[in-house]
Amino acid sequence: MLEGMPTPSRRSLASRSAALGATALLALGLGAVTGVSAGAATPRAKSPSVTIKNLAFSPKTLTVKAGSKVTVKNKDGTTHTFTANKGAFDTGDIDGGSSATVTVKKPGTYAYHCNIHNFMKGTIKAT
């Protein structure tokens, strides 16, 4: 009968919730390291980003929804900018190792470049 075993059942519940607690703590710890808030199932879709490394933007073409904030992470040791060719957005100088955010307001295709290194180019598509 079910009434015959209340103690083992309670014990296994307790150890299960302890395991869940450890998992939650682990997730929180990972979130702190990556900067992604815990519980966000699809962080990429919600916070699109462009990474600068070795004097190049990555990805070369990024598609976002109009109105999105795009985070630009500069992983080089030198300063870069993230500047729309026609002025729709511009981070200004982003020091090496830091990041900046722009909002891509309207749908369209935006070619952009780095003001300091004119050969650095990329495209944002907003839908």
Ligand SMILES: [Cu+2]
């Ligand atoms: Cu640059």
